[in-house]
Amino acid sequence: MTLDDAATGRLLWQVTTRWRAAVDRAVAPLGLTHAQYTLLGSLYGLSRSGTRPSQRELADFAGLEPIYVSKLIRALESAEMVVRDQHPDDPRALRLTLTDKGTAAIGEAMTVVRALQDELTAPIGGSAGPRNRELVRTLQALLDPSEESERMTENPVLTGQDISEAHGAVRKLHEQILHGTGSTSNQHIALRVVAVRGPWADRTALRDHLCDQRQLGLDEAAADRLLDDLEQQEMITGGNPVTLTPQGEDLHTRLTTAVQGTAAQLYDGLPPDDLAVAHRVLTKVIERADRLRHDL
Known part of the structure; x- marks a missing residue:
């Protein structure tokens, strides 16, 4: 042999x-x-x-x-x-x-x-x-x-449980990255919204925009509390317009660098065609979920 x-x-x-x-x-x-x-x-x-x-x-x-x-x-x-x-x-x-x-x-x-x-x-x-x-x-x-x-x-079939598990895993990863900074995942996303889309001339408009971000799961009262917390921590300015403070800009930059680095590892090696298909499917799932929720 x-x-x-x-x-x-x-x-x-x-x-x-x-x-x-x-x-x-x-x-x-x-x-x-x-x-x-x-x-x-x-x-x-x-x-x-x-x-x-x-x-x-x-x-x-x-x-x-x-x-x-x-x-x-x-x-x-x-x-x-x-x-x-x-x-x-x-x-x-x-x-x-x-x-x-x-x-x-x-x-x-x-x-x-x-x-x-x-x-x-x-x-x-x-x-x-x-x-x-x-x-x-x-x-x-x-x-x-x-x-x-x-x-x-x-040929596994995509289910709602798959989507929930993926969301939960990424959310936990996000929270772990933020651990030790004193910031939550929702606070980081809110800082990003202010940084990328700001300055916001009207705080009410910013609050409503945060309520529209599905991943945050906020109603108006919760969104107001989130903005109040950021203002008290001197991460965003009080009153109108709403912008990042220098302290908020520094934190946003540091958090974004850390999150982007981990995101690169998260998606590393996944075939672009698979990612494109996943994007189309998830987009369609979101559209249908919104339509079904509206019809209920």
């Missing part, structure tokens, strides 16, 4: 072993192991499609032995991340449901593991790169996946 003949299995085993150990370390603070993360992630994926699987169905979906899944489910149930109840269609089967604790844990774990995957695939261009996509197709060919699991892997 030549070295090339042996290389495939050996390298797959080495990469898998290294990956499993890395995930074990990454999700341990969340009370999970690599195997539990894999199973919980599979249950999360099925749950999003409205399915409450039996242990056997979950085992088939995750590609794990039923007896192993049973052991993992008992541990997750003890940790209050999963509940089991009688399956309505099969009295011998138990139906599985994620608890709120389990949903929160897998959401946080997926964020951690995605970052780990980006790190692992960095030598081949990152998770979104063409070499990694080809690797995924190669591994799927080796596994000979069913049509259903291949469809779910290659």
Whole structure:
């Protein structure tokens, strides 16, 4: 047997072993192991499609032995991340449901593991790169996946939960960047509005503009409080017109530099075509949400 003949299995085993150990370390603070993360992630994926699987169905979906899944489910149930109840269609089967604790844990774990995957695939261009996509197709060919699991892997459907999770993750990142500056995400956005669109001849117009910024989620009273806080901190001028003070200009410059630097890393390596499609889809979702809200 030549070295090339042996290389495939050996390298797959080495990469898998290294990956499993890395995930074990990454999700341990969340009370999970690599195997539990894999199973919980599979249950999360099925749950999003409205399915409450039996242990056997979950085992088939995750590609794990039923007896192993049973052991993992008992541990997750003890940790209050999963509940089991009688399956309505099969009295011998138990139906599985994620608890709120389990949903929160897998959401946080997926964020951690995605970052780990980006790190692992960095030598081949990152998770979104063409070499990694080809690797995924190669591994799927080796596994000979069913049509259903291949469809779910290659053609995920965008949902409102995806949008909410992305918004929440970016919001948390924004808040972390601002941590230690004494500023909130809303304050930074308000400073940017004053800097880019100011000076504002009328404070009421500025308040109304802030209310129109969906990401802020402000009503008139909350927008007024936001502006009052910035004025008290001497970041914006009082009265009309409203402009940034020298202190506000300095803070805005420092925050913008930090945020832009992180944003460059956030979108680094994402194919421009994918970003363009995402922009069109999200724009259409916003338009439809506004129209439906108006019709309610």
